[in-house]
Amino acid sequence: MKSLHILGNHRVEIAEFPLPEPKANEVLVKVAASGVCGGEMHAFRGENAMAMNGGHEVSGIVADPNGHPQWDEGDRVGVFTLGGCGKCRWCRMGRDTFCEEVGTPAACHSEYIAVRANAMVKLADDVSAGAAVLLCGDGLGVPYGGTVRAGVGKGDVTCVFGCGPVGLGMVLMQRFMGCWPIAVEPVEARRKLALRVGAWQTIDPAAEENLTARLRELTDGIGPDACFECSGRQDTLDCAMDATKCEGIICQVGHGKQQLDPQKLIIKRNLTIFGNWVSHPGWYPDMLCLYRQGLPIERLITLETSFENAQEAYSRLEQGLEGKVILTWA
Numbered sequence: 001m002k003s004l005h006i007l008g009n010h011r012v013e014i015a016e017f018p019l020p021e022p023k024a025n026e027v028l029v030k031v032a033a034s035g036v037c038g039g040e041m042h043a044f045r046g047e048n049a050m051a052m053n054g055g056h057e058v059s060g061i062v063a064d065p066n067g068h069p070q071w072d073e074g075d076r077v078g079v080f081t082l083g084g085c086g087k088c089r090w091c092r093m094g095r096d097t098f099c100e101e102v103g104t105p106a107a108c109h110s111e112y113i114a115v116r117a118n119a120m121v122k123l124a125d126d127v128s129a130g131a132a133v134l135l136c137g138d139g140l141g142v143p144y145g146g147t148v149r150a151g152v153g154k155g156d157v158t159c160v161f162g163c164g165p166v167g168l169g170m171v172l173m174q175r176f177m178g179c180w181p182i183a184v185e186p187v188e189a190r191r192k193l194a195l196r197v198g199a200w201q202t203i204d205p206a207a208e209e210n211l212t213a214r215l216r217e218l219t220d221g222i223g224p225d226a227c228f229e230c231s232g233r234q235d236t237l238d239c240a241m242d243a244t245k246c247e248g249i250i251c252q253v254g255h256g257k258q259q260l261d262p263q264k265l266i267i268k269r270n271l272t273i274f275g276n277w278v279s280h281p282g283w284y285p286d287m288l289c290l291y292r293q294g295l296p297i298e299r300l301i302t303l304e305t306s307f308e309n310a311q312e313a314y315s316r317l318e319q320g321l322e323g324k325v326i327l328t329w330a
């Protein structure tokens, strides 16, 4: 089968790899659409080639149910980024992310993948392969989890630091919930994308002498109700800690080496800080409801193209020119 090979040094290629052999608890899925995650840029920029690729946001068609009676050949499925054992307490609550046996299907930028039989959902006819990538993967799962768990809604001013695919998803989700999202992002193309998905204001942090002061200015002097750190940087976390209003909320989803000093600001300003990792399969029904009520997730997808064009797609994503990129086997 064909699969994307991430070579590092800003290069990818399509190469031949053996067809995956599903284990007893897995089924074989033919990939229809595969989302590129911002996190993959580390390997794309890195010096070493990966064994294959790190794709993990995917939808497809069951090619071989491998004896699992709940699946038929030809079923259209969305694949969850993380699946658990299906039996433990966390899995039974739909929170597979915390299962001790949690795993992700490997190398999803491929023609075929092996997926745990319990880590997929059958797609309704109104959910396209591209939409399923967002509704089942972490690309929109993190913005959903961060926004819903922050409890923000109508009239709240939110601030999103970093507008890669996840940050853009935060802006989209928060606008849909009735918030007024401020997008802080140094790359101009991404600020434009933030406006397209519903940002109320955009700020270029490089052009601001005092970002906290600017955020206070936009919020009648008190700061945003909630800040969402999506870049994993120390300076953005520090700014979020400074700028969030007293008794406000900070959601940390950017991955990076950061330090937090609870004494400094959290205690005296009664702040709450929480994290959100990937997405829970149990969230799918609610995310599907939001989609059917009009959550415009298609606006996040700025490029849907054939795997043959993967090199250009990865380069554009690296330059900050794209939101969500979806690759398909033509």
Ligand SMILES: [Zn+2]
Pocket: 036, 037, 038, 039, 056, 057, 137, 138, 139
């Ligand atoms: Zn991802």
Ligand SMILES: [Zn+2]
Pocket: 084, 085, 086, 087, 088, 089, 090, 091, 096, 099, 100, 101
């Ligand atoms: Zn489990």
